[in-house]
Structure formats: C-alpha cells, structure tokens
Amino acid sequence: MKKDSALFAQDITKFCDDYLSAASFQDYCPNGLQVDGGAAINHIVTGVTASEALIDAAIKIDADAILVHHGYFWKGEPAPITGMKGKRIRKLMQHGISLIAYHLPLDAHPEIGNNAILARNLGLTITGALYPTEARPVGNIATCPPQDSDELCQTIEKVLGRKPLFISGNRDAQISSIGICSGGAQDMIDQAAMMGCEAYISGEISERTTHSARELGIDYFACGHHATELGGIEALGKVVSEQFNIPVTFIGIDNPA
Ligand SMILES: [Zn+2]
Structure with a gap:
C-alpha cells in the first residue's frame, strides 16, 4: 500500500x-x-x-x-x-x-509468530498444537531428525547466540518429538510430557521446572525469554x-x- x-x-x-x-x-x-x-x-x-x-x-x-x-x-x-x-x-x-x-497473538501466528520462527530457525517441523483442544492454542509440537540432547543444545546455541540451560530428563533414546513455546512458558512442560514429547523448548526456567523435567522424563531446554x-x-x-x-x-x- x-x-x-x-x-x-x-x-x-x-x-x-x-x-x-x-x-x-x-x-x-x-x-x-x-x-x-x-x-x-x-x-x-x-x-x-x-x-x-x-x-x-x-x-x-x-x-x-x-x-x-x-x-x-x-x-x-x-x-x-x-x-x-x-x-x-x-x-x-x-x-x-x-x-x-x-x-499471545504474536506468539501464536503460524507464519511470523515467535514459535513458528523459533521452530523454523531450529530446523523443527511444526506438526500440531500443545493444547489441541483450545480455540486459540499457543505452543506447538514439532518433529526433528532424531538427535541427542548435545546436538540440539549446539543448534540452539548457534541459532540464538546463547547456550541453553539444559535439564536432562534422563532418557536414553534420541529426540525426535519436541514441544515448543517461547517466553515464560516453562510450566507447559507438563503438557508437553503429556502429549508424548521427548523434549521441551521454552524461554525461562523456574526452580520447579528442573524437578518436572526429571520426574516427567522429558529433556528441557531453557533458551531465554528474550532470545526466544x-x-x-x-x-x-x-x-x-x-x-x-x-x-x-x-x-x-x-x-x-
Ligand atoms: Zn514473553
């Protein structure tokens, strides 16, 4: 125009x-x-x-x-x-x-939303919503080629210019299904685990998130609220x-x- x-x-x-x-x-x-x-x-x-x-x-x-x-x-x-x-x-x-x-409208937009861009930049393919029954869900489920947590840490560091804080869910298998939600979405780790994700990527971390990751058996990558x-x-x-x-x-x- x-x-x-x-x-x-x-x-x-x-x-x-x-x-x-x-x-x-x-x-x-x-x-x-x-x-x-x-x-x-x-x-x-x-x-x-x-x-x-x-x-x-x-x-x-x-x-x-x-x-x-x-x-x-x-x-x-x-x-x-x-x-x-x-x-x-x-x-x-x-x-x-x-x-x-x-x-939230800017977190969720399918093209230019924070989650869409973050997933794209990390080489992840979004396959659905973390809360599929909600009318306007924020947060996604994505897939990636099978990789271990070290590899994903390195990709995140390269893309965002900062090392993520990684909490191991003490899993043996490689990661191929990832929950993703930018910003202060650490408490959605429970939903990511419930949806069967092997890893969860978000911005911030709380003290309790460490225990959630360990007890739910899901790898957690805190990548920074601002950076994501x-x-x-x-x-x-x-x-x-x-x-x-x-x-x-x-x-x-x-x-x-
Ligand atoms: Zn935010």
Whole structure:
C-alpha cells in the first residue's frame, strides 16, 4: 500500500489486529493500541519490551510509534500510572509516541509468530498444537531428525547466540518429538510430557521446572525469554513496513533473561 495520506496509530493497529486475529485471543494484557501518542506516524520502532531504554532509543531517532511484544497493563498489576510505569508513559506522551503491543497473538501466528520462527530457525517441523483442544492454542509440537540432547543444545546455541540451560530428563533414546513455546512458558512442560514429547523448548526456567523435567522424563531446554521472542516482533515490523511503506527500525535492548 502506498502512503498517500497521514498514517495514525489506529491505522497500524487495525491492520495488525486483522493480520494477527488479535480479538480472538484471551490474553493477560490488552492487545493493540495501548498508548495513543496522537501524532501522525512516519517512523516505527520495534522491540521485544517497551522498556524505558527502548523509549529513549525511539525518541533519539524521532520515531512516532513503538511496536512491541511486551507492552503494559498486565492482568493483576496496580492500575495507577505512577512509578516506573508512570515514567515510561509520561515519556511516550510527552514525545507524542504511540505504543502498540501484541502478546499471545504474536506468539501464536503460524507464519511470523515467535514459535513458528523459533521452530523454523531450529530446523523443527511444526506438526500440531500443545493444547489441541483450545480455540486459540499457543505452543506447538514439532518433529526433528532424531538427535541427542548435545546436538540440539549446539543448534540452539548457534541459532540464538546463547547456550541453553539444559535439564536432562534422563532418557536414553534420541529426540525426535519436541514441544515448543517461547517466553515464560516453562510450566507447559507438563503438557508437553503429556502429549508424548521427548523434549521441551521454552524461554525461562523456574526452580520447579528442573524437578518436572526429571520426574516427567522429558529433556528441557531453557533458551531465554528474550532470545526466544526476538523473531516475532521483528517479523511483524517488516510486514507493517511493507504494508504502509514506512521505515520500521528494530532496536535490540540486550537482556540475558
Ligand atoms: Zn514473553
């Protein structure tokens, strides 16, 4: 689409809502336009999390909108716009920058979702959903050529640029069936084991995940919340850039978690 009139955050949100089928997800945060900066959009910044560092980087390059995977207003958090949250939103408003966020819809998208991209990059073939009975399942089951856990560790390290934290499920056979879900999805290890997966790949790990892996007999690879969720938002940025013919700049804010 050619840009022939001013573009606003609402236009971008409407397109992304449709593209990601955002309304059909039950999520822990509002998806779409979270902060309306009011200004016409000429340059968008993408990033994993709408941290103050990302906002500062967007201000520096004069962007009018920030498109992220982790926005604000999470279920259960205090409502007042004070403290750290207040400072972030004040900066956005003062600089007329809109904040647009997509959480689960961006994890689950079959082409540009975090899980689809992660699986593709790791050479895995997605065969189904981890929760096949859910209307909008997040998390997948995938297959790979039979390999041992060392091989998979090396592939993950090569693809993500960081060593995964590996917890052995004390299995003998090679891995060919893998559950996969990016981010803070460590507790879905139970479901992966129940679905017959030999390994489970996710972002974060909790203390309890170690025991789950050992007792369920499933190999677990904690690959980093941030590292497993870089792909989706960068890909969405490219789609938006092409759709509206405007510059979109991905900004990586390093995060070891
Ligand atoms: Zn996440």
